[in-house]
Amino acid sequence: MRNQILAVSRHLSGYWAFFMYAAMNLRALSIQPVRAVFERQLYFTGIEGLSLVALLGLLAGALVATQTITIVGGASELTVRVLISVIVAELGPLLAAIIIIARSAVTVATELAVMETRDETGHLAALRIPVLDYLVVPRIAALTLAVAALTIYFNAVAVAGGLAVSALFLNVSLTAQLGTFFEIVTLTDLLTAVVKSFCFGAAIASISCYHGLAVGKSVTAIPVATMRAVIQSLLFVFVIDAVFAYLRYLL
Secondary structure, three states, X not given: OHHHHHHHHHHHHHHHHHHHHHHHOHHHHHOHHHHHHHHHHHHHHHHOOHHHHHHHHHHHHHHHHHHHHHHHOOOHHHHHHHHHHHHHHHHHHHXXXXXXXXXXXXXXXXXXXXXXXXXXXXXXXXXXXXXXXXXXXXXXXXXXXHHHHHHHHHHHHHHHHHHHHHHHHHOOOHHHHHXXXXXXXXXXXXXXXXXXXXXXHHHHHHHHHHHHHOOOOOHHHHHHHHHHHHHHHHHHHHHHHHHHHHHHHHO
């Protein structure tokens, strides 16, 4: 039991140390090779994930709208309120984060673990290239930014899909539904989603980088490092989501 507590404490310290290092050394992104890593990671995580996020967002919005209409009948305003409460504030950031974990957390942890087992990080150090600046900073920055951007994109697609479905089933115009949406949604709803997504992205990126570089020199430890990155990322995402829900309840 004591060893498990020490391991958890060590992991938490490592996550925080990686995040703080990246936050304090963002100036490294001005260096061309580091910026190239950042751009590649941002392209893979953000741009290449757009189609999957759009599909899931459309399905989520349509599903929430359909179920709401089935339960409450023809209350169009209530349907819009449910879309804002469920999609914008909760489901959007959460599903975007899960997509990033499934695609990018696995990739980042595995890539860094392979580099560590091949001693490529040692070669970088021998060339006097700061390992964390080159490997960690651009990945944490790119993943954090990508999660925030994909959350906004997911919410936009999901809300549009939900409003379109509700307009079709309730026999009202889409323009009227959009007007109702903009009347009801608040700046707090939008900011909560964005801030939450930044926290999700920072946690996922820091955890993935930490477990990737903590793998040691054993090739057989790579799958274990990847599994830990995914599980810990999921755990932290749900914990952060619970904290935001509690804070929102207090306020």
